Amino acid sequence: MTATSPPPDPKSHTATYEHNDNTSRPIVPWFPSPIDGWDKEQQCFAPRHMASTIELFFDLWFVANLATFTQYHAITNRYTFWSYVAFFFVLWTSWFHVVCFDARFTSDSVWERACKTVHFCSFAALALVGYKFAPVARDVQDATPHWVYRVMCFALLLSRVWLALQYVVTAVSCSSAPHRELRLMLPLLLNAALFLSVAGILSGMFMNFANLENNLTAVLIGMYAVLFIEFFGSLSISMIWQRLSFKATHIGERLGLLGLIIIGEGVIGTTKTITRTLGRTGPNFHGTVQIFCIILILLFMWILYFDRVPHYRFGTVKQDFWMALHLPFHLAILGVVEGSQQLVQARYVYESITELHLNVWRACVGGNLDGQALASNLTKSLDYYKIDESARGTLALPQVFHQINILSNITDVCSPTNTVGLGNDVYDLPESFRGFLVESTDALVQSLNIDIPFEEDMRTIEVALHSWSVVYTYFWSAIILLETCYIVTHLLADVEHGNWRSLKRYISPSVLSRGVMVILAAIMLTLGTTNPAFEQDYIARGWSLPTVVLMLWVICICDRAVKLWKQRRRRRQHYKTLSATTTELQTCIILMTSSSEEKYPSKGPMRLTRLRVFLIPATKEEVENRLQDDQDQRKEAVWAQLFWYGVDTPHTDEMNLSGLQRCFWQAMESNKVRSFSNIRWAVILLLIVDSSVVKLHLVFLSMGGAAKRMSGE
Template sequence: MPRSSFLSFRTYSTRRQSRTDTPADTPHIIPWLASPLDQNTVRSPRLRQRADASPIELFYDVFLVANLATFSATHEINNIKAVWSYVGFVGIIWFTWLQVTLFDLRFSRDSIFERTCKVAQLSAMIGFASAGSRFSSQINDENVWAFKSLSILLSGSRFMLALQYVINLWFIHEKLRSAVRGMFVIIGVHILTGISYLIMFLTFKPSEPHIWIVWFGLFGFESVVVITISNYTPGIELDDTHLTTRMGLLTLIIIGEHVISVTRIVNKMVAGGGWTLASLLHVMGVVTTVYLLWHSYYDISPRQTYGKIKQQIWTHLHFPFHMCIILSSEACQILALALDISLKLRYLLETTNFACEEPRPAMGAALNLLNRTITDMEIDYTRAPHEKAAIHNVLGTLWNQTNICSSANTTGAKAYGIKEEQGRFLTGNVTVALFSSMGITLEDPDSTSSEGMQYVKLYLGLLAFVYVYYFITVGLAMLHFAIFATLTSRHPGLWFNAIAAGFRLVCAAVLISQIAFAKNFDLTYKYMTHPIILYTFSLTMLAVLLVDRLLDILAASEWSKGDVSRQSSTRSTAPMLPHDEEANKRSDEMDERASNYSYERE
């Protein structure tokens, strides 16, 4: 394998020297420009093919997820506008990633020019991150600069891609004449969209708060045209590329972002008071969901060529699929934290009731127990200073009273043990403090900490919203699994594939139907405060995997009887390339030696 010094543009071959080899440690200077053509083939000219992503491609993928992590850290999904903000920003970086990837799949070769272009593309990703902190679903006076910045960055990235295609067209125009027309169309598309993004720079103003949606029309136009032209232009097709590998790796990295949310949950739930059985159940619910999500996706990844139209559908469906993963990850995190908060509030209610149960404990002992219960919650009061003052005020008032217990429950509501007004006030502010401590905040200028129960109602509304969009996103994710299974034909035989896809559709319908419980708030609250809600999606995916396993067993049984033809069982995500033994033979021994030496240099 070649090695290179740090920050060096020179590589050296470390292969053991033989009599017929070029001398070892021969330097290979990285060229200013490199041809994308395969220099070692004796067949008709073709682009160099790779089965795996290069390190610089993986590095670019990391920048996309870093953008996503930065955006998630500065935006909370607490209403429908926040959801559309996520969709908008992720769409910007995802479709930019797609266009860069479509170029890298076929034309990326190590050269000083390509490294310079990659620096420019990485800089665009950094620019996206800087503007993402102010991105929202509506344009206003405070964030109009962010939309203008994004428009300039989008334009610059498309012009850079057009330049890269022009340079590679210069290399292939003589040997791959059939690809020239398609390359001109792709270059024209990127120039056209680049100009369009520049024009949109002038249209962003608060009076047109949703004009940025036009971006998605341009995203769809350029991706459909580039993929279609590529697939039907001889010489630059996507069939023999590692598109499946790149998309699978990006999916893996996005699922990895889900893993990061698990560590956040553990840090918030366990760091203060240590592990409990409840916290273990909550964390394991998220962990099993992440694992089965990975398993469910890679189990139906393409294993062979499956047609140009199917490939285009499969590629574009990954954007909504990735959005479902991202949004469900955020919702799952909130639901897990809400479960932990509900347990702490249950302990608080039990403590206040214990203070007034017969035989009643001493008032000092009861108040000390109440204070210790709140202290054990490990509330971060730096995020809830007003609630801290309100809680201390209630506790101070209770210490100054001669009787802390209520004589009767006048409203008919569930008794707090202590006087109902004080119980509501204390419980409301503790609830707000717990949510704020967990990083789940609301912006409501009409509410104050003295109106704790009003805040509680707002948080309950937030949880109901999270409940609805969680089951919508996981249901849509299962729907994507059904479509992927149909496109990739995981099982041998039409009926086996139909059963697999049909069962996934049924599971998707069952998951989405869970939102019907939202009409009954009491039922929804009981469901949300039970650990089973974190296992619903994972149990559904487990059922799908078991059905697939059963179908595999039945298919193997049919195969052994000779009723079903055997299908390749490889699980590689790399595309299967056509094999032609005659075309792979070298004309003579010298060509083979030259090919080996060239491989060592690369």
């Protein structure tokens, strides 16, 4: 309750209490009209201001498909990377079109639940697609079974046909006589025609994929071109017909929640990374620091997005562009969280291999062990990493033990004669240890259960090294894309620096810090791709994640500094405005109370005392000396303000309306009242002056009207 809130009504409280005793919910309607969500004031659809439970249920199907695809498809080369991007685009756009419809037209009903069931089936079919989806490969014809493409076309066809049906039903509901003047029929039918056209093309592709001799590359390029046109076409319709815009919907909340869910996927992956890297040998300093860096990266990504989410309407075109920007933004988040986990595991493998080879060197060169003593030492070194706790590691151990058996049967394999002055590429060990080092390294990598596909003529460690090079590339590329999206969203949400041609938009510390970090990330990407030795050393030393943490932390600090500076500037302006307004109100109110004291001797002194407690820092004589000759005009201004705010005061019938309006706006606008809090304060003080019959509803209406005319807070 505020100071001006009325006391609680006992009757109302009792009624509410009795209502809460009834736990039954109203029955779900069969088919509510979409026009019920029409906002007459905003001239657009706004059925609700937050996501419903069935909408959140639909989001779970998206994240389930994404998690399944991530589990079965490791990014180890450029083919798997682009296949990952291709599936994400199909999944995200299918989700986005459903969300765009839900945000504007749906409410909980039997019809809506039936529609969601159809979309659930569509996403269930996409889960089957993701299991073996590889459209980008060395041999596109044989990389993915043709039935996978047919299932994908069927899933997309089902989703688009049902979306078209939903738009047609909405168009029919909005075409009735009472709502025909809104002219919603054409844009709604255009949306339906767009999705029906895409469905027709997909049905043709469904038949095309049945022929194994057709060129799949051309068909896939055509399919993605159609999906791109569909994506931007649906947004263009809402830009042109602004009555279908999203300005009064909760679409921003839905997009933000999906980003939060994708970050949550990173949290799940982080827990798996913890068990893989720290769950066998226990926590250590370097591994703990790497995990802490992942946590900070997830936190900073959340801060940089949700602290800049616009909570106001910033234009139809800009909002649609902001919505479309979430496609690369969510993809960048996914690349960062997945790349972070892979880099932590890569650093763990590098560290484990180095420790293992060092232990072997100590046993052979340092201890000159032979026979059973050497075999026991090597076995003990392997047992430390608990390779047998993994199914894949267990399968690789027989080859390692075979190499240990070979070494134990070689006489004087580690004698001083065989270990002095070697200088080879086997860590200064005898050549006989090469097989053991290769097999033990492969077993160590496989024990992490990383999905690394087998490639001919390449050892497991070689495939892993190549895959980590790809991870390094797409990780820093995702950082660049992420920071670029942060820059664009910051510029879209910035309404304080005028139009796009204003230089202040681009030289603010927030934008400059993001731009500098994009340049730094581009430098790191260039160094890694042009210098493989630098890339491997940077991964092995574990500096990739701390570098990103430092970059994101600098951006957060710059944003914080800018907000503090703006807050202090607003306070200074607020105090200046408040000082000017207070001087005017002091003058008017003191003279009014002086007049009241003459007319009402019994009430005047009491009111003057109450006013001095709240407002008056100067004496009555000082104010009257400053006013000099215009005291009568000031008295008239006070009565005008009281009458404007609905206070019944004597002799108001003697004042004409034009004079009252002129005096009111002179008191309010000439003193540059920019804050709603100032207006509210002035109202409270004026009500204290004359506490006769007060029409509170007129007071609040006047406050709202005055607030709308102000251009400040």
